[in-house]
Amino acid sequence: MLLVAVGLVAVALVIVAVLIGTMGVGTTGVARSLELVNYRPDSRSVVKSELAAKDRFVVPFEEGLKGVARRLSPSGTAERLANNLDKAGNPPGWPVERIFAVKGIGLVVGGILGPLYDGLTFKALLVSMGAAVGLFFLPDLLVYNTGLKRQESLRKGFADALDMLTVCVEAGQGFDAALTQVARTVTGPIGGEFARVLSEIQIGKTRSQAFQALGERNTAPEVKNFVSALVQADRLGVPIGGVLREQTKEMRIIRRQLAEEKAQKVAVKVIFPVLVCIFPVIFIVILGPAAINIYDVLIKR
Numbered sequence: 001m002l003l004v005a006v007g008l009v010a011v012a013l014v015i016v017a018v019l020i021g022t023m024g025v026g027t028t029g030v031a032r033s034l035e036l037v038n039y040r041p042d043s044r045s046v047v048k049s050e051l052a053a054k055d056r057f058v059v060p061f062e063e064g065l066k067g068v069a070r071r072l073s074p075s076g077t078a079e080r081l082a083n084n085l086d087k088a089g090n091p092p093g094w095p096v097e098r099i100f101a102v103k104g105i106g107l108v109v110g111g112i113l114g115p116l117y118d119g120l121t122f123k124a125l126l127v128s129m130g131a132a133v134g135l136f137f138l139p140d141l142l143v144y145n146t147g148l149k150r151q152e153s154l155r156k157g158f159a160d161a162l163d164m165l166t167v168c169v170e171a172g173q174g175f176d177a178a179l180t181q182v183a184r185t186v187t188g189p190i191g192g193e194f195a196r197v198l199s200e201i202q203i204g205k206t207r208s209q210a211f212q213a214l215g216e217r218n219t220a221p222e223v224k225n226f227v228s229a230l231v232q233a234d235r236l237g238v239p240i241g242g243v244l245r246e247q248t249k250e251m252r253i254i255r256r257q258l259a260e261e262k263a264q265k266v267a268v269k270v271i272f273p274v275l276v277c278i279f280p281v282i283f284i285v286i287l288g289p290a291a292i293n294i295y296d297v298l299i300k301r
Helices: 002-024 029-038 053-072 077-087 096-118 122-170 175-185 189-202 207-217 221-236 240-300
Strands: none
Touching: 053 096, 077 096, 077 122, 077 207, 096 122, 122 175, 122 189, 122 221, 122 240, 175 189, 189 207, 207 221, 221 240
16 A cells, blocks of 8 residues: 555656656746737637538538548659649649548549439449549549640740840850749740749749759659750859850750651541541542432432
8 A cells, every 4th residue: 555655746747847857948028928929819719609611511511521632542653743733834723632621622523423324223333433433533534734834835935035035045045034024025935934933033042953953843854954055154154145046046956856757647638538528529429420320310310
């Protein structure tokens, strides 16, 4: 009994010491008052009944859908989506978290479509599974397709932007000033990319790091070659004007080659419309009267 009493007293002393230590942690006096003044309650520190309807119902449901989508997605999906969003220009209002929420909503909507289509049957189960899988991966496909379109648009406008950049540098402007001029003047994705490069340089990145990030965000071979040449010139101390001049010459050659390539593809692309739309009409015009005459001869006989 004596040992039990001593043990209980020891436990009580430990608890009291922990409570005293906990009470002593944190600021006091004026600092504590300032913390209370600057305190901003969030949804976790407020009673649920005091929250708005959106915070009580919509937000928890959305968070649950995000969790389900994350658990069902393969590993590395968040990084892949972030990379594809960079290639798509990071559309405003569509971060990775919202895409996961949309994927979760797609699962729910796909699961509901089956019973709405055919009731509680095996066919409805198959429809639900197919619709859920399709709607779950639809946001990935849309982000990827948006990135492809933006990369193609960037590739088309890159040559003009590089020409203007070369002219500005050769006219005596500094490289950063020339980049600013291109970002303000050139429309399209390439202007936004150059503006982002300038912003990254202003927040502390080196020029090489900013342009390397530009090369990682874009898949166009011309952009990657330009970034590699620029980074190499920056490391070796080569004059930027000469590098830009050579890159501009190379871009003109590439543009001419791309135009020739597209011109050679036209003959192949025209075959299918000709076979489907033009040849049947020609056959009808040429063989139609003959077929009518043959039909009349056979009927008269």
